Amino acid sequence: xxxxxxxxxxxxxxxxxxxxxxxxxxxxxxxxxxxxxxxxxxxxxxxxxxxxxxxxxxxxxxxxxxxxxxxxxxxxxxxxxxxxxxxxxxxxxxxxxxxxxxxxxxxxxxxxxxxxxxxxxxxxxxxxxxxxxxxxxxxxxxxxxxxxxxxxxxxxxxxxxxxxxxxxxxxxxxxxxxxxxxxxxxxxxxxxxxxxxxxxxxxxxxxxxxxxxxxxxxxxxxxxxxxxxxxxxxxxxxxxxxxxxxxxxxxxxxxxxxxxxxxxxxxxxxxxxxxxxxxxxxxxxxxxxxxxxxxxxxxxxxxxxxxxxxxxxxxxxxxxxxxxxxxxxxxxxxxxxxxxxxxxxxxxxxxxxxxxxxxxxxxxxxxxxxxxxxxxxxxxxxxxxxxxxxxxxxxxxxxxxxxxxxxxxxxxxxxxxxxxxxxxxx
Amino acid sequence: xxxxxxxxxxxxxxxxxxxxxxxxxxxxxxxxxxxxxxxxxxxxxxxxxxxxxxxxxxxxxxxxxxxxxxxxxxxxxxxxxxxxxxxxxxxxxxxxxxxxxxxxxxxxxxxxxxxxxxxxxxxxxxxxxxxxxxxxxxxxxxxxxxxxxxxxxxxxxxxxxxxxxxxxxxxxxxxxxxxxxxxxxxxxxxxxxxxxxxxxxxxxxxxxxxxxxxxxxxxxxxxxxxxxxxxxxxxxxxxxxxxxxxxxxxxxxxxxxxxxxxxxxxxxxxxxxxxxxxxxxxxxxxxxxxxxxxxxxxxxxxxxxxxxxxxxxxxxxxxxxxxxxxxxxxxxxxxxxxxxxxxxxxxxxxxxxxxxxxxxxxxxxxxxxxxxxxxxxxxxxxxxxxxxxxxxxxxxxxxxxxxxxxxxxxxxxxxxxxxxxxxxxxxxxxxxxxxxxxxxxxxxxxxxxxxxxxxxxxxxxxxxxxxxxxxxxxxxxxxxxxxxxxxxxxxxxxxxxxxxxxxxxxxxxxxxxxxxxxxxxxxxxxxxxxxxxxxxxx
Numbered sequence: 001x002x003x004x005x006x007x008x009x010x011x012x013x014x015x016x017x018x019x020x021x022x023x024x025x026x027x028x029x030x031x032x033x034x035x036x037x038x039x040x041x042x043x044x045x046x047x048x049x050x051x052x053x054x055x056x057x058x059x060x061x062x063x064x065x066x067x068x069x070x071x072x073x074x075x076x077x078x079x080x081x082x083x084x085x086x087x088x089x090x091x092x093x094x095x096x097x098x099x100x101x102x103x104x105x106x107x108x109x110x111x112x113x114x115x116x117x118x119x120x121x122x123x124x125x126x127x128x129x130x131x132x133x134x135x136x137x138x139x140x141x142x143x144x145x146x147x148x149x150x151x152x153x154x155x156x157x158x159x160x161x162x163x164x165x166x167x168x169x170x171x172x173x174x175x176x177x178x179x180x181x182x183x184x185x186x187x188x189x190x191x192x193x194x195x196x197x198x199x200x201x202x203x204x205x206x207x208x209x210x211x212x213x214x215x216x217x218x219x220x221x222x223x224x225x226x227x228x229x230x231x232x233x234x235x236x237x238x239x240x241x242x243x244x245x246x247x248x249x250x251x252x253x254x255x256x257x258x259x260x261x262x263x264x265x266x267x268x269x270x271x272x273x274x275x276x277x278x279x280x281x282x283x284x285x286x287x288x289x290x291x292x293x294x295x296x297x298x299x300x301x302x303x304x305x306x307x308x309x310x311x312x313x314x315x316x317x318x319x320x321x322x323x324x325x326x327x328x329x330x331x332x333x334x335x336x337x338x339x340x341x342x343x344x345x346x347x348x349x350x351x352x353x354x355x356x357x358x359x360x361x362x363x364x365x366x367x368x369x370x371x372x373x374x375x376x377x378x379x380x381x382x383x384x385x386x387x388x389x390x391x392x393x394x395x396x397x398x399x400x401x402x403x404x405x406x407x408x409x410x411x412x413x414x415x416x417x418x419x420x421x422x423x424x425x426x
Numbered sequence: 427x428x429x430x431x432x433x434x435x436x437x438x439x440x441x442x443x444x445x446x447x448x449x450x451x452x453x454x455x456x457x458x459x460x461x462x463x464x465x466x467x468x469x470x471x472x473x474x475x476x477x478x479x480x481x482x483x484x485x486x487x488x489x490x491x492x493x494x495x496x497x498x499x500x501x502x503x504x505x506x507x508x509x510x511x512x513x514x515x516x517x518x519x520x521x522x523x524x525x526x527x528x529x530x531x532x533x534x535x536x537x538x539x540x541x542x543x544x545x546x547x548x549x550x551x552x553x554x555x556x557x558x559x560x561x562x563x564x565x566x567x568x569x570x571x572x573x574x575x576x577x578x579x580x581x582x583x584x585x586x587x588x589x590x591x592x593x594x595x596x597x598x599x600x601x602x603x604x605x606x607x608x609x610x611x612x613x614x615x616x617x618x619x620x621x622x623x624x625x626x627x628x629x630x631x632x633x634x635x636x637x638x639x640x641x642x643x644x645x646x647x648x649x650x651x652x653x654x655x656x657x658x659x660x661x662x663x664x665x666x667x668x669x670x671x672x673x674x675x676x677x678x679x680x681x682x683x684x685x686x687x688x689x690x691x692x693x694x695x696x697x698x699x700x701x702x703x704x705x706x707x708x709x710x711x712x713x714x715x716x717x718x719x720x721x722x723x724x725x726x727x728x729x730x731x732x733x734x735x736x737x738x739x740x741x742x743x744x745x746x747x748x749x750x751x752x753x754x755x756x757x758x759x760x761x762x763x764x765x766x767x768x769x770x771x772x773x774x775x776x777x778x779x780x781x782x783x784x785x786x787x788x789x790x791x792x793x794x795x796x797x798x799x800x801x802x803x804x805x806x807x808x809x810x811x812x813x814x815x816x817x818x819x820x821x822x823x824x825x826x827x828x829x830x831x832x833x834x835x836x837x838x839x840x841x842x843x844x845x846x847x848x849x850x851x852x853x854x855x856x857x858x859x860x861x862x863x864x865x866x867x868x869x870x871x872x873x874x875x876x877x878x879x880x881x882x883x884x885x886x887x888x889x890x891x892x893x894x895x896x897x898x899x900x901x902x903x904x905x906x907x908x909x910x911x912x913x914x915x916x917x918x919x920x921x922x923x924x925x926x927x928x929x930x931x932x933x934x935x936x937x938x939x940x941x942x943x944x945x946x947x948x949x950x951x952x953x954x955x956x957x958x959x960x961x962x963x964x
Contacts, residue, residue, distance in 0.1 A: 092833060092835060094726050094834065095833045095835050117732055145673075149651065150673075150674075153651050166922040166925075166926075167922065168922050168923050168926045169919070169920070172899070172900050173898055174831040174832065174899050174900050174903070175834075175863050176639055176643065176648065176831055176860070176864070176865045176904060177831055177900040177903060178636065178637045178648075178686050178900075178902050178904055178906055178907075179900045179902050179907060179915070179918055179919075180907070180918070180919055180927050180945065181687060181927040181930050181931065181945070182637075182650065182683055182686050182687075183923075183926070184682075185650070185681075185683055185685075186679060186682065186683050186930060188682070189675055189679055190679075206734065207732070233703065236703075236705075236771060265771070265772070265775050266775050268774050268775045269771070269772050269774050271774070272774030272775070273772065273774075318674070320673065320676075321672050322593040322595065322672060323593050323594070323673075324592040324593045325671075344593075344672055344674075345672075345673065345674060374670070375671070376674075376676045378676075393677070394676055396677045399667065400666055400667065400668055400680060401677070403666065403680055403934065404677050404678045404680065406933045407678055407680070407933045410929040410933055411926070411929065422677070423676065423677035423678075424677070426677075
């Protein structure tokens with residue numbers, strides 16, 4: 001797209017949304033989109049979609065530019081930021097449900113909910129910079145997924161703007177609902193390829209009365225994973241993570257594989273469960289504010305330093321396997337990692353300068369390990385210089401991929417919604 | 427092809443008629459478009475308009491090819507797996523929604539995925555639609571054959587394939603009965619969480635089609651939260667694997683779209699399910715209240731206190747009396763409402779939590795709160811709850827179980843509306859429901875021998891659902907839309923929503939041969955989706 005075309009698009013968007021509705025990308029946004037639109041409501045998004053389909057001009061929901069900015073090879077023409085759509089639409093604490101606009105961040109939402117002792121228990125890295133749209137679109141979750149699930153488990157209603165600018169909704173605001181097809185599942189993890197999510201309803205959970213975090217170092221990864229699964233079998237854990245030495249060092253355990261397991265409940269329950277932990281060699285505990293502070297550092301672990309736009313210096317991927325296969329799989333990759341050990345999910349990474357051949361070989365090795373464990377892998381982030389050489393997603397089985405292509409064609413016949421960076425080139 | 431799309435559409439528009447010429451005693455009215463002149467009853471409600479679809483067997487083209495089709499399918503599955511005799515097919519004329527009945531023209535009982543695939547391929551070659559069926563315990567007419575002459579029943583595909591306790595997974599054929607999943611792993615202290623009241627009969631395939639719930643879904647979630655992967659046979663016979671052993675999707679979450687699609691995406695033949703560790707201990711409390719208002723206030727107060735029990739179930743006076751007569755649980759006959767509250771987890775913390783719940787319930791006005799003393803008492807309470815529907819059978823010749831949802835805080839409002847409607851329509855209505863989820867199950871008592879009562883039963887159900895939607899709720903929490911609630915879909919969804927849902931369905935089944943005419947009111951038929959445009963409540 002030439003600069004002239006970009007200027008033309010900017011003018012068109014300005015006509016639609018006014019001067020305050022359009023701007024140049026800032027920082028990492030430049031990898032996500034050439035021009036940023038900031039609509040005020042779904043009618044304005046609908047107008048944008050119609051404009052883009054007439055172009056055709058590619059458009060992508062921007063989130064906080066964290067997801068797409070990390071995975072796009074070339075920016076979409078138009079990034080749709082929901083920064084001005086960040087309100088709570090309805091919150092009834094006694095119903096334990098909330099409806100919010102998709103531009104609200106998870107951090108801001110949880111701050112409001114905490115006033116009533118509640119939370120949306122999804123905890124990807126840096127919730128203050130994760131919009132609800134991105135949370136759903138990229139199906140993000142963190143350590144709490146063990147006990148609370150992932151966005152697909154908590155999203156009970158969704159509204160999005162799709163083909164021809166039509167506003168579509170699925171589900172509702174009640175926690176149990178089987179009326180109609182489950183559009184929430186379809187939109188979750190769809191990476192902006194089917195439409196722009198504008199509003200979401202979630203079921204909430206109470207914040208537990210007490211939280212105790214136990215840390216235990218291990219000399220070998222296998223011991224850490226083995227212990228994690230044994231604890232998971234014995235206790236209703238809130239989360240159980242295993243970190244490789246590069247990350248364990250940030251928690252004062254250099255050179256070790258570090259297990260971080262948490263329990264929650266009332267005082268009696270916490271006391272009872274600590275008994276199980278105390279058999280672990282070298283285990284230490286924290287409660288209260290100290291435990292929460294450590295948990296937040298765990299949640300927000302930056303796996304590899306954020307790369308500059310011209311950098312070729314990092315690659316991060318997510319492995320998904322059956323839980324008992326994860327330890328071997330992670331070891332087979334030889335990478336540094338952070339594992340949601342009992343969920344079968346690990347983020348693995350490699351830092352330092354990488355040339356494209358090394359990056360390709362490394363990724364191929366990771367994929368072999370994932371597939372050997374009957375799992376799959378997707379790249380979460382790669383330095384921009386490496387992206388043209390890497391496949392971000394595994395290819396789904398042929399039968400499923402055929403259905404996925406049909407789904408994309410049905411929801412986005414004009415092919416304008418964030419094309420080219422999802423599975424199978426969708 | 428069996429007639430053009432246009433001619434099929436015309437058949438949809440035939441007037442709805444119930445043929446009562448064959449109805450004796452308690453047998454139900456039969457639905458037919460060719461009922462003749464004797465004793466026609468036009469049920470005014472458009473609710474049942476779909477049943478005006480003429481049986482395909484009645485069309486000369488199809489009647490002519492039926493024997494050849496039966497022979498071809500018998501080649502695939504064996505003659506013992508085909509049912510073609512009308513007297514035997516009558517068993518399959520309805521599910522748990524008995525207001526309308528029609529038997530399929532042909533029933534197939536495959537034993538393997540290969541059978542299902544070959545059967546669907548043969549049907550596709552002839553342009554014949556099919557309806558999947560599990561145990562037939564559905565409550566919304568989801569497996570009523572409408573324009574789908576062949577029924578494919580998964581009941582013989584009832585094997586547990588393998589379980590993997592290290593990974594907390596179990597792979598089963600879709601005809602496995604729900605309770606048998608837990609039975610397979612109970613000895614090792616694992617269980618499968620979704621526990622619909624029909625769990626001793628309903629199949630996993632049916633649970634997947636309906637996204638079934640149950641009392642314990644308050645804490646543990648519904649079927650969709652516990653299915654990791656399925657093997658799905660599409661119309662035409664192609665077998666696809668969706669999901670897998672990992673708890674993360676690769677690409678679009680098509681699995682999530684199939685669960686709850688009411689069999690309109692194809693036939694699920696196998697499923698990988700998530701198992702949970704049996705909690706160390708349970709506490710089950712029975713709260714007795716003078717009225718439902720106080721009982722619902724207790725529910726809200728328990729949740730507001732930050733306690734998520736495994737289940738909170740409520741029964742009102744009418745149900746209490748029926749249950750007491752059937753099971754002698756010890757409910758006081760004058761109780762206005764009872765709550766069954768179950769918590770589970772570590773033994774250590776449960777005592778304190780149970781005392782807290784008891785205090786909250788007492789503060790909310792409970793006359794008495796009792797703790798089940800042992801497993802036998804707990805089992806009796808759950809038996810009473812899960813068989814409440816059956817117990818109601820003593821009170822009237824027929825009952826229709828409704829299924830609606832309201833935000834939990836609106837429970838007192840919806841119960842008031844139901845009381846009012848009960849008086850207005852002069853039909854007794856009992857309530858037994860999942861209070862923690864706001865998922866109500868009004869049970870409307872009627873006598874199907876009286877056509878006016880049938881009409882009123884249908885209308886009162888519709889009014890209750892309307893009220894649920896107006897309160898920000900939903901048409902169904904766990905029973906599905908099926909045939910029963912198609913006409914109400916526009917109350918909840920705008921035309922755009924329904925169009926997009928139809929597009930989603932066509933992704934799996936472009937020709938519309940998998941369980942046709944369900945869930946979504948069909949554009950082009952009598953029932954247009956063009957309801958007045960309104961912003962549906964999220």
